[in-house]
Amino acid sequence: MSALPPALVAAIERIADVDELLVALDFDGTLAPTVDDPASARSHPDAMAAILALEDLEKTRIALVSGRSIGNLASVARLPDSTILVGSHGAEFRFGGAVSGPELDGDERKMLDRLYAAVETVAARYPGARTERKPAGSGLHTRMSSPADADAARADALAAVAALGPSSGITERYGKDILEFTVREADKGTALDVIRHRTAASAVLFVGDDVTDEDGFAVLSGHDVGVKVGPGETAASHRVADPQAVAELLALLAGLRERKAASPR
Ligand SMILES: [Mg+2]
Structure with missing residues (x-):
């Protein structure tokens, strides 16, 4: 049945x-x-x-x-x-x-490189954190991190991305054990x-x-x-x-x- x-x-x-x-x-x-x-x-x-x-x-x-x-x-x-x-x-x-x-334009591509660098720098500081380069964004995976490290890594990444400036055009989205940033919203x-x-x-x-x-x-x-x-x-x-x-x-x-x-x- x-x-x-x-x-x-x-x-x-x-x-x-x-x-x-x-x-x-x-x-x-x-x-x-x-x-x-x-x-x-x-x-x-x-x-x-x-x-x-x-x-x-x-x-x-x-x-x-x-x-x-x-x-x-x-x-x-x-x-x-x-x-x-x-x-x-x-x-x-x-x-x-x-x-x-x-199909990113020149400014988006430049911003994407800065985004990769910002998120990867943060991830390197937290045990278990892993990043994923996507064609229009960067994902911060925290499934293998402790809950405390995951929270801290996410907060740190949000701050690092905010520091790229208010006109970066970057948006974030939360999923299960992942915080993603993208230069092209979808x-x-x-x-x-x-x-x-x-x-x-x-x-x-x-x-x-x-x-x-x-x-x-x-x-x-x-x-x-x-x-x-x-x-x-x-x-x-x-x-x-x-x-x-x-x-x-x-x-x-x-x-x-x-x-x-x-x-x-
Ligand atoms: Mg799913």
């Missing part, structure tokens, strides 16, 4: 029946259980199988929508070129294998609008676990379905416990969608 809530099963049954379906999925903590080494994160095998089954169907598009850079996301997700990838929360896109964005809500338009989707299923996914849930409407993974406040109408349940949800959707494709009305 399925462990999915009945209301969610009903919502999946409804969305499986739409004409053009877009399945948009966060990666870390949603498809892939969280691990200490981000490079070794992999989708739950059942989720992977369901995604590949959905990829094979007509009028069904899969998109991964992540805070990782596109290159980083592609290396851990290991999905075909037909899968749409959205990286850096929407600063980068990959459609049909072709990557676009973020969010998953805007990203979902772009891929919804690009795929001419009749409805969107969006699944995510982090605070940054709330921007995505906020733009859902009509026949769309939003699913929050794990605890925490959310704008999504449905919730599941973990990536195992996400895999179950995707398997259910793939089965229903395959049946629909086999008997078109």
